[in-house]
Amino acid sequence: MDPIAFPIITGIIMIGVILSFFLNSKRNKNDSDFNIYS
Known part of the structure; x- marks a missing residue:
C-alpha cells in the first residue's frame, strides 16, 4: 500500500465511524426530528 494512501484511507474510515x-x-435522542431529514 502506498504510504500516501494509507493516512487518507485511515482518515476516511475515522470520518465514517464518527459520522455513524x-x-x-x-x-436515539431526536427520533422525530431525524425522520424529517431522512
Missing part, C-alpha cells in the same frame, strides 16, 4: 456514531446518537 453522531447519526446514531442523534437518532
